[in-house]
Amino acid sequence: MTHGRRRFRALLFLGVGLAASALALAALRLHVVQGLELNSVDLRFDMRGTQAPPQNVVLVQVDDKTLSDLRMRWPYRRTVHARLIDRLRADGAKVIAFDVLFDAPTKDDDALVQAVARAHNVVLAATQTNGHGLVDLFGGAYPDKFGARAGSPLFPADPGAVIRRVRYAVNGVEAFSIAAAERFSGHEISPSRLGGQTTWIDYAGPEGTIPAVSYSDTLRGKVRPGFFRNKIVVIGMTELALQDVHATSTTPTMPGPEIQANAIATALEGFPLRSVSWWWNAFLILGLGALPALVGMRVRPLPTLAAAMAGGAVFAVGAQALFNHGHIVAVVYPLGALALSAIGSLGAHYLIEAMERQRTRDIFSRFVPEQVVNQVLTKTDSHLRLGGVRVTGTCMFTDLRDSTKFAESLPPEQVVDVVNRYLGELTEAILGHGGTLISYLGDGFMAIFGAPIEQDDHADRALAAAREILEERLPRFNEWFRERGYGEGFRMGIGINSGEFLAGNVGSERRLEYTAMGDTINAASRLEGLTKGSGHSAFIAESTCDALVQPANDLVFAGEQEVRGRAGKIKVWSLPAGAPAFAPAPAAEPVPGALGPAVPAPA
Template identity: 25%
Template sequence: MSARAPFAFALKRSGLRWALGLAIVVALAGHALGRYDIRFADSLDAMIYDAKVRLFMPRTTDKRVAILDIDEKSLAELGRWPWDRARMAELVNALFAREHVAVLGFDMVFAEPDASSGLAVLDELARGALADNAAYRRALEGLAPRLDYDQRFADALAGHPVVLGYYFSNQDASSGAIGAPVMNARAFGTHPFTLFDWTSYGGNLPALQKAAQRAGYFNPVIDFDGSVRRVPLVTAYRDGVYGALSLEVIRALFGDAAVTPRFDDPGDPAAPLSGLALTTPRGTRVIPVDENGAALVPYRGAAGSFPYYSVADVLARRIPAGALAGRVVLIGTTAPGLMDQRTTPVGEVYPGVEVNANLIGGMLDGTIRFRPPFAAALQALALAAAGLAMIFFWPWHAPARATLLGAILFAAIIGGDLYAFARLGWSIPMASLLLAVLALYMLNMSYGYFVEARAKRHFAALFGQYVPPELVEEMSRSPEDYSMAGRRAELTVLFCDVLGFTAIAETLEPEALARLMNEYLGTMTEVIRAHRGTLDKYIGDAIMGFWGAPVDDPDHARHAVAAALGMRAALVDLNRTLTARGWPTLWIGIGINTGPMTVGDMGSSVRKAYTVMGDAVNVAARLEGLTRHFDIDIIVGEATREQVPDIVFREIDRVRVKGRVAPIAVFEPQPPHEHADALTRWHAALAHYRAREWAEAETLLATLAAQYPERQVYALYRRRIDALHGVELPEDWDCVSAFDVK
């Protein structure tokens, strides 16, 4: 036998297995080197990173940074947000003059003038009706400085180390003013970098920005799974490079310290960006960042790792003396209605202001972990070594031995990764290597295994989170007919919201509230899916769904109305369960509308979603808001009503909603406990009302109200008639009710 014969035999017996194994290694190596993305590997890397963060976070309280919280207590004592700028001026003066804080940062934007004092109205009188009244003008001149709340706020900011917040975007035109860049883009020379770039910003009032001088943006990086793991400390806008809120606070703390880029090899013009050098009177410290200028957030622990103080307590002097002295103070909010919550590795609901606090603490400690420049090459080299060993030299003929060696290799990779993360501060993605070991083990131990059909996997990944599995199955039979690209189509959209959710949330412990909402959202989502609906998103306690995409559905309006009726019925059963547990019952409002809209995968480079947009969508949201006014659980637009003529509806009103000039008729599906004759009397009463026949309408409404006292819509129209009695209406009175709700 020739020397080539054993190799030829091995190639014939194991050639396909070798080829598949090499394909796995090459594919994962390409991902490790950043040539392309493998979403599952990205997801696994994210999970591993999150687990390491939770495992090694110190879980201590950093008292160098304090958070002034616009919480529910502050809103209850000081009124709804935004507060007038005179109060903000009072707060700033108290923090610097009384509490002696070191630096003050605002995790918010003051974009619009404060007109709450009425000064604008007084000025208008001085220029108009009272222009000739010298006494009035003299009095106004003396009073104006006290009523110019924006100027009072600006005066309070001036001369203090204050950093205002702002944001960048790629959508609208710029507004307001922002601070100066930390450096010119030319500071990077010819070194490669890919900072996030923006086309516009939302800044503060120019007078406020001029007084404060300093400003920092608060745009995070939203990863593909919605979590915040990184924040760009520098970003590009036009010819400048601007600093994040956390970086600007650190600069202010060290006397407006200069920032310069730091490269892996300063003498090599092709060397990658490795950090930001912060020059302070105490020396130079380097803050590690990646090629996007972003830093990994060094989370100390769950929410509450920094001392929180209610703004109301600060203004009322209820905090201990010296509690804020010498500290960096950030003003932000945790009040649910103000929507500054983030998903993070350490909590699904995490205050956005505390993300910035973690970055500030990490920059002070020098504990920001980083991905070393050689991370990709190291991962690819390890993957090649382990992969080739497992493909060609692993003892697959001895399964027990192969399994033991595989387990040892797997444990060694994890142990090395944990050591590098905890002791060296390195964050090295290991998913490709771990996946290679696992995939090669499974390939060789179950040779001949075939993966699922590509089309089904593709559509399950794209649409499985939105539509029922049976629709994914239907779509996978002809994948060429479906796409996530944006398109124009007539669809039906539904918004559902829990009425009085804030009051409910106040009565329950967080764990109980989470269980209640999970049960509610799960129940309502199942109803939507059962009626072929596409789940768009959850917005707090609200649910958004639509019908007619991605799978065409000529009965989209009917299915949406049927889903709403099913949600009404399901809520009855759900409330029985909630009552048995001693929890409050839930009441919902549902708005449905049909019309042309854009549907597709929309968003930015950091996050996308399959969703709908358009005027018809906005109208549906407005109709959901009207359920509170009419005390009706389901309100349907006239376009939807026209497509389901066999369903019994009652017309409620003709309305003009926010954002639209043309009025629309709104309808309610026949209530389950009212007789058919009530519908006839109601429509007759509505006709008399619109004909200005008040007495006839009042008689019918009184009868209906007596028969169905729980129906507040009858009382609503009776109050309208009472208000219209004796009022001389114009001949072209159109009976349209205007609403300004969103």
């Protein structure tokens, strides 16, 4: 491959990688597939599996058992909640977090307020606020007046109403979970601890992971003594009929109180699950977007695809490992960049291959018939090269006699015009009979039959081409030559030999040529040279006569010729004499049998 093509290939693949990365970065900035990204976080929770539940957070749940035991309609009278608070205080609960709204006043408020004041560790859920952090309960009471704290139980919902994050504050009121964690630890939690206004809830698992007991069992003293000691007790509704059930990262049906318990545990652990910065995600996008492009510059499509798949697998495993250690990286956008880059790289491969194949087609069409170019291309390797193979075929060499003197007598432009006319006539004869034009040798050429496409009748094709050259093409060229006033015309020599030879592409990446080599080729060249002064225009080796499918009974035996590089002599035949191509040339020294009668070629 030339430097220019290598440069084009590199720029094409780099462009693919950059384009894929740019699209993914734009999608990341615009949150184009944010839903899929969030779903990938849920999948990472599933892959991580259920974790050990927190030891300092428990649930007291209004479940089906409670509804059956107490036989009271929800919401319960506040005197009942007051009795529950007293039970929990007596058992040593450190924080009592009521995930139940007490906004509207009732006649039983005094009993509940007094129980809250006695416990002095209650956190109440509240949604009514003045927007500046002040809330009112029971229709007008402020929680700090009876030793309680209030927090907003509301969570921000992602697309699909899935609860994955906790907000630090809503309308100036701290989140219920953060208020409970602060009450438990005795320390204020600043927004900076969350890394922003919201942060991920580190769910321990699906619903039922947080230790829980029934509201009715707790109220009736049926829970093991000391169970609530030094713990945060979250009280709320878990029965489906009470409609406080939501989708989360770990389950589609988690009760609201258990979501609060997970959020409280997350706050107590210091919010261990954090998203990495946008720049880290951008770096991952650029890296994965560049991977297929960089690999594709050097290898074929399948290894490129394999590298992309391996890179994606390694990234997915790494993203899960990071998640398990508390770091959430974007997954969909980097994998999207990887997929786009891989698809683009495959497209680039096929584009380059199509261009190379067209270039190769153009090259081959210069020296093989157009109708067999496709067959030739099917035999090329992955680099569009014809590998070296040993074939049996026929080789032909030609040469124009006395062309040197002619070339010295005319301007270069006219000489080139004449030579091109001559070679054009001969090329048509070679290609017309299915031959492969290997190379032009000044005013002659080398051609083979039987490669790169196998031909059982390679010898017949070569002989037919030689006849057409000597009987039609050369006379027509000489007639044109005389009409232009250049002279009488030319004679030529042809050498034909058949046998095994090696054929294939040779050269460097910068320049390749399809050629043939071997003793058969050398002998054909020598035979062409021996026609000089022989009185014959063509010498056809016995090996070619033996390879004919259709015997040529009109060939003239031209004797045995000594060929340089061969141990013995070669029997050769020639074509019968026809009408001269121009005025008779000076007599040449005949070779044995040169002017004798026609002798049939050996069958």
